[in-house]
Amino acid sequence: MAFTETSSAPSDGNVDSIGGAAREQLKAFVARIERLEEDKANVMADMKEVYAEAKSTGYDVKILRKVIALRKIDTHQRQETEALLELYLGAVEG
Amino acid sequence: MAFTETSSAPSDGNVDSIGGAAREQLKAFVARIERLEEDKANVMADMKEVYAEAKSTGYDVKILRKVIALRKIDTHQRQETEALLELYLGAVEG
Amino acid sequence: MAFTETSSAPSDGNVDSIGGAAREQLKAFVARIERLEEDKANVMADMKEVYAEAKSTGYDVKILRKVIALRKIDTHQRQETEALLELYLGAVEG
Amino acid sequence: MAFTETSSAPSDGNVDSIGGAAREQLKAFVARIERLEEDKANVMADMKEVYAEAKSTGYDVKILRKVIALRKIDTHQRQETEALLELYLGAVEG
DNA sequence: GCGCATTGATGGCTGC
DNA sequence: GCAGCCATCAATGCGC
Numbered sequence: 001m002a003f004t005e006t007s008s009a010p011s012d013g014n015v016d017s018i019g020g021a022a023r024e025q026l027k028a029f030v031a032r033i034e035r036l037e038e039d040k041a042n043v044m045a046d047m048k049e050v051y052a053e054a055k056s057t058g059y060d061v062k063i064l065r066k067v068i069a070l071r072k073i074d075t076h077q078r079q080e081t082e083a084l085l086e087l088y089l090g091a092v093e094g
Numbered sequence: 095m096a097f098t099e100t101s102s103a104p105s106d107g108n109v110d111s112i113g114g115a116a117r118e119q120l121k122a123f124v125a126r127i128e129r130l131e132e133d134k135a136n137v138m139a140d141m142k143e144v145y146a147e148a149k150s151t152g153y154d155v156k157i158l159r160k161v162i163a164l165r166k167i168d169t170h171q172r173q174e175t176e177a178l179l180e181l182y183l184g185a186v187e188g
Numbered sequence: 189m190a191f192t193e194t195s196s197a198p199s200d201g202n203v204d205s206i207g208g209a210a211r212e213q214l215k216a217f218v219a220r221i222e223r224l225e226e227d228k229a230n231v232m233a234d235m236k237e238v239y240a241e242a243k244s245t246g247y248d249v250k251i252l253r254k255v256i257a258l259r260k261i262d263t264h265q266r267q268e269t270e271a272l273l274e275l276y277l278g279a280v281e282g
Numbered sequence: 283m284a285f286t287e288t289s290s291a292p293s294d295g296n297v298d299s300i301g302g303a304a305r306e307q308l309k310a311f312v313a314r315i316e317r318l319e320e321d322k323a324n325v326m327a328d329m330k331e332v333y334a335e336a337k338s339t340g341y342d343v344k345i346l347r348k349v350i351a352l353r354k355i356d357t358h359q360r361q362e363t364e365a366l367l368e369l370y371l372g373a374v375e376g
Numbered sequence: 377g378c379g380c381a382t383t384g385a386t387g388g389c390t391g392c
Numbered sequence: 393g394c395a396g397c398c399a400t401c402a403a404t405g406c407g408c
Contacts, residue, residue: 029148033141033162040137047130054123055378065402068127154279156390160272167265174261178254185248217336221350224329231322235315236406242311249407253381256315326383347384 055061149155243249337343 025151026153029144029151029153029158030161030165032144033158034165036137036141036144037162037166040134040141043130043134043137047127047134050123050126050130057119057123059120059123062403064123064127067124068131069402071124071128072131154275157272157275157279160268160275164265164268164272167261167268171258171261171265174254174258178251178258181248181251181254185251213339214341217332217339217341217346218349218353220332221329221346222353224325224332225350225354228322228325228329231318231325235318235322238311238314238318245307245311247308247311252311252315255312256319259312259316260319344385
């Protein structure tokens with residue numbers, strides 16, 4: 001496995017002996033994920049801010065969260081219903 | 095205090111009777127949060143994609159996750175260490 | 189399921205009608221857990237005492253907590269590192 | 283106890299320069315707390331075991347938890363009620 | 377009273 | 393395919 005080490009199975013060899021290309025590739029994956037984790041953390045921080053602002057405006061955060069959660073469930077159910085409908089239509093037409 | 099209903103205590107009145115302004119404000123909060131939730135979902139979907147790509151490239155996702163987790167702990171520890179330093183400094187300067 | 193009511197599925201019957209054996213068994217579980225909860229509460233009370241003592245001795249409790257937290261992270265990291273090593277070894281040996 | 287650096291304010295001096303006695307004392311506090319944390323972890327592990335056992339016996343863990351929680355609230359309320367009663371009695375008799 | 381840290385609960389994921 | 397595990401998330405309790 002001379003020049004194909006990066007194309008199929010990085011885990012084939014001993015960890016200490018993976019070549020430079022595979023190493024770079026792995027680092028790239030790690031970097032991409034960590035970048036996304038950072039994004040997520042930022043978004044969550046923003047949400048915290050909004051909740052704090054709502055609270056300072058006088059809203060009950062607990063209830064607000066419940067509202068959001070309920071609406072999320074509704075959306076989810078609606079999507080499932082639509083998916084089911086699609087399925088039925090496909091079965092009828094297909 | 096007619097036109098200040100939104101400035102201090104939305105929870106004062108009955109939910110069904112809150113004025114239009116407060117209602118708009120509440121809707122705005124909900125919209126902002128749901129927008130952020132959507133962002134977060136997108137980011138998480140991206141992360142899933144990256145993991146899937148890494149997997150199809152031959153990496154062991156479980157190990158990859160552990161690596162990420164370990165690096166996250168490092169970061170966490172660094173932050174905690176800094177926080178501790180801050181506390182020490184605060185204690186010294188009084 | 190005559191005499192096997194306690195051996196497999198306590199949830200089969202109505203709660204009000206479960207037999208004496210199952211009832212005793214359930215009570216036993218509840219008692220064991222509540223005993224453990226009591227233990228936990230005692231331990232936590234002891235911890236509170238120690239912190240209070242440290243505080244009255246002049247230590248900054250906040251700093252003390254941070255120190256403990258940092259040491260805990262160290263331990264955690266060591267465990268995660270070991271787990272990662274295990275994973276690596278498992279990947280190598282297949 | 284004239285030269286008792288440990289008797290009043292360990293946080294007065296620079297952390298790096300606290301004397302050996304204070305250092306030992308601090309280490310003792312940390313050790314005591316970590317010992318208690320360990321105890322707590324053990325107790326919690328035991329609880330997990332009991333829940334697992336209950337589950338494998340056929341009980342619904344979720345419901346079991348709810349039962350425990352409700353009983354805890356009851357106990358708490360009863361204690362508060364008793365405390366209140368004591369207070370009233372003391373007010374009447376005192 | 378608020379913010380934070382811990383803890384209990386839920387849902388998704390992986391292994392059998 | 394489902395159960396067990398883990399990561400995430402809401403919620404309560406605690407200290408400041």
